[in-house]
Amino acid sequence: MSKKSFRQAINEALRQEMRRDPRVILMGEDVAGGQGGSSGVTDAWGGVLGVTKGLYTEFGPERVLDTPITEASYIGAAAGAAATGLRPVAELMFVDFVGCCLDQIMNQAAKFRYMFGGKARTPLVIRAMYGAGFNAAAQHSQALYPIFTHIPGLKVVVPSSPYEAKGLLIEAIRDDDPVIFLENKVMYDDEEEVPDEAYTIPFGEANLTREGDDVTLVAFGRMVGFANEAADRLAKDGISCTVIDPRTTSPLDSATILDCVADTGRLVIVDEASPRCNMATDVAALVAEEAFDALKAPIRRVTPPHTPVPFATVLEKLYLPDVGRIEAAVRSVMGYKARQEA
Amino acid sequence: MQIARDILLNSYRSMRTIREFEERLHTEFATGEIPGFVHLYCGEEASAVGVCAHLGDSDTIASTHRGHGHCIAKGVEVEGMMAEIYGRSTGVCRGKGGSMHIADLARGMLGANGIVGGGPPLICGAALSHKLLKTDGVAVAFYGDGASNEGTTLESLNLASVWKLPAVFVCEDNGYGEATGASYACAGTQKDRAAGFGMPYFECDGSDFFSVYDTAGEAITHARSGKGPVMLHVHLSRWYGHFEGDAMSYRASDEVAQQRMKHDCLSAFRARTTGAGLLDGATLDTIDSDTRSRIDDAVQAAKAAPLPQQEDLTRDVYVSY
Numbered sequence: 012m013s014k015k016s017f018r019q020a021i022n023e024a025l026r027q028e029m030r031r032d033p034r035v036i037l038m039g040e041d042v043a044g045g046q047g048g049s050s051g052v053t054d055a056w057g058g059v060l061g062v063t064k065g066l067y068t069e070f071g072p073e074r075v076l077d078t079p080i081t082e083a084s085y086i087g088a089a090a091g092a093a094a095t096g097l098r099p100v101a102e103l104m105f106v107d108f109v110g111c112c113l114d115q116i117m118n119q120a121a122k123f124r125y126m127f128g129g130k131a132r133t134p135l136v137i138r139a140m141y142g143a144g145f146n147a148a149a150q151h152s153q154a155l156y157p158i159f160t161h162i163p164g165l166k167v168v169v170p171s172s173p174y175e176a177k178g179l180l181i182e183a184i185r186d187d188d189p190v191i192f193l194e195n196k197v198m199y200d201d202e203e204e205v206p207d208e209a210y211t212i213p214f215g216e217a218n219l220t221r222e223g224d225d226v227t228l229v230a231f232g233r234m235v236g237f238a239n240e241a242a243d244r245l246a247k248d249g250i251s252c253t254v255i256d257p258r259t260t261s262p263l264d265s266a267t268i269l270d271c272v273a274d275t276g277r278l279v280i281v282d283e284a285s286p287r288c289n290m291a292t293d294v295a296a297l298v299a300e301e302a303f304d305a306l307k308a309p310i311r312r313v314t315p316p317h318t319p320v321p322f323a324t325v326l327e328k329l330y331l332p333d334v335g336r337i338e339a340a341v342r343s344v345m346g347y348k349a350r351q352e353a
Numbered sequence: 354m355q356i357a358r359d360i361l362l363n364s365y366r367s368m369r370t371i372r373e374f375e376e377r378l379h380t381e382f383a384t385g386e387i388p389g390f391v392h393l394y395c396g397e398e399a400s401a402v403g404v405c406a407h408l409g410d411s412d413t414i415a416s417t418h419r420g421h422g423h424c425i426a427k428g429v430e431v432e433g434m435m436a437e438i439y440g441r442s443t444g445v446c447r448g449k450g451g452s453m454h455i456a457d458l459a460r461g462m463l464g465a466n467g468i469v470g471g472g473p474p475l476i477c478g479a480a481l482s483h484k485l486l487k488t489d490g491v492a493v494a495f496y497g498d499g500a501s502n503e504g505t506t507l508e509s510l511n512l513a514s515v516w517k518l519p520a521v522f523v524c525e526d527n528g529y530g531e532a533t534g535a536s537y538a539c540a541g542t543q544k545d546r547a548a549g550f551g552m553p554y555f556e557c558d559g560s561d562f563f564s565v566y567d568t569a570g571e572a573i574t575h576a577r578s579g580k581g582p583v584m585l586h587v588h589l590s591r592w593y594g595h596f597e598g599d600a601m602s603y604r605a606s607d608e609v610a611q612q613r614m615k616h617d618c619l620s621a622f623r624a625r626t627t628g629a630g631l632l633d634g635a636t637l638d639t640i641d642s643d644t645r646s647r648i649d650d651a652v653q654a655a656k657a658a659p660l661p662q663q664e665d666l667t668r669d670v671y672v673s674y
Binding site: 034036073074076078079081083084085086087088089090091092093094095096097099114115118119123124125126127128129130131132163164166186187188215262 | 413415444445446447448449450454456457458459463464466467468471473474475476477478479481482483485486492504505508509511512515516668669670671672673674
């Protein structure tokens with residue numbers, strides 16, 4: 012056990028799984044970097060933000076494959092390779108680039124098993140960066156996990172910390188279904204204690220990062236940290252919150268969410284994705300349908316506005332949910348008074 | 354090229370099976386009993402069979418929405434295919450895929466595909482599997498002249514060349530992408546496209562089994578020997594519409610009749626093999642009648658087969674969830 016960054020945790024998960032299983036390969040744009048360059052340096056980048064650094068050097072060009080900047084062909088190739096015996100981990104770099112290759116994910120990889128009557132296995136992992144906070148603007152900052160969650164046949168992972176990232180990525184690589192693994196790019200330098208050995212965290216089992224009696228907070232990815240911080244501040248005022256990190260949006264641990272809402276009677280959902288048809292709406296619908304009688308206050312959703320992600324720092328800060336907004340949402344549900352019947 | 358007698362007989366049987374299968378579907382579709390869309394491969398049989406004659410179960414193909422011919426040529430059982438097209442639980446995909454998604458991975462058939470240009474990227478991946486797992490196999494993408502313009506196809510030609518994959522890109526050029534002529538929709542030539550990606554180019558007459566067989570043999574040998582991907586451009590004609598029910602108002606009234614009269618791969622095969630004394634007419638007649646019975650049985654069995662059950666609706670979305 013030692014302190015590792017989110018970046019190191021992911022690199023270690025990939026390295027350990029590649030050592031364990033020769034069918035695991037990596038492909039993507041500049042996952043090594045330097046092929047064909049005039050310096051002759053290979054493994055020049057190790058991924059655009061250095062997440063796959065050193066893997067080319069250890070595993071060589073057959074297992075760490077740089078691709079041309081052609082997302083449709085190599086994401087499709089990863090799906091085809093997965094259906095024929097390999098276990099590819101393809102890196103889409105920024106998840107926003109899914110616009111160039113959604114067919115290969117949505118119509119091919121996700122549907123093989125069902126369309127083919129249960130005969131296909133597609134052990135594919137697609138890693139991609141998501142999230143605002145980097146001044147990367149509208150085409151490099153989106154939180155698109157709801158789009159994937161909407162598609163039957165895909166599993167979707169949104170890790171909230173280095174420890175979570177390592178265990179969930181190893182689980183993803185060993186899983187026999189296509190998995191979308193989304194890494195918040197702002198979190199790469201976050202550090203915490205991460206075991207040196209390989210371990211897995213099962214999909215569809217939420218993690219309770221705080222336990223309390225008054226309000227249930229459900230948060231995804233980077234928002235889990237924000238929710239924890241809000242919960243800690245509120246605790247000082249005597250408001251105790253449960254914070255649920257579902258870890259995966261598909262499968263979703265509905266049971267844990269419903270159990271916690273049954274206990275607290277109040278629900279605030281924190282989601283970095285655009286507000287329409289996002290995870291917050293999905294969880295709100297679930298609770299409204301299954302736990303209506305338990306609710307003591309309306310469900311509140313803390314999300315960005317329905318806009319593209321802006322560039323300017325001041326606007327991007329306004330765009331993202333933050334600790335203050337979460338805190339305010341919790342206080343508002345705590346202060347809710349039902350109108351008396353006339 | 355001297356072709357062994359059993360290869361000739363199997364190829365004839367395979368072409369006849371495709372023809373019979375498709376002609377029968379044409380008739381049955383008109384009765385309204387077959388749900389969904391059906392795209393027929395009649396007239397193009399020599400292409401699928403001439404290519405797949407060089408492939409085994411350990412080689413992979415990806416097909417198109419016009420996929421029945423490729424499936425049969427690759428060895429998928431017609432009984433399971435027919436049941437699938439009728440939406441029965443005995444279908445090769447248990448009634449969950451239908452005509453456009455017939456797949457049989459055990460036969461190296463990675464699926465027909467409802468998306469134009471869906472197959473070529475998948476075939477890059479299958480070829481990568483063959484290369485890295487050292488199977489000695491090749492992966493073959495069948496795609497039409499319409500799909501030849503898709504970005505996925507052009508990207509795949511590039512990727513396959515960059516990675517030097519054992520991939521074969523078979524462009525089945527029937528002159529129409531749906532209702533639009535290739536002469537309108539395809540800029541330049543397929544040959545120049547292959548050259549643009551540094552890829553050897555082969556072309557052949559898709560109404561002549563021997564032309565396809567010989568040329569595909571050369572192309573596949575090149576890919577299998579580790580020298581990188583190739584393009585095989587097959588010129589052919591489809592005898593029915595884009596889908597069943599297409600009145601083909603975009604084609605000259607006698608175009609298909611002329612093709613049927615002058616460019617029928619089965620008649621040409623029979624004339625050539627019997628003329629040269631390689632096969633005798635009676636043997637081919639027997640294949641014809643056996644095939645007719647087999648397709649007839651497949652249709653009867655499909656119609657009598659059980660429908661999927663309610664629990665099938667939610668089964669097999671995931672391996673585990």
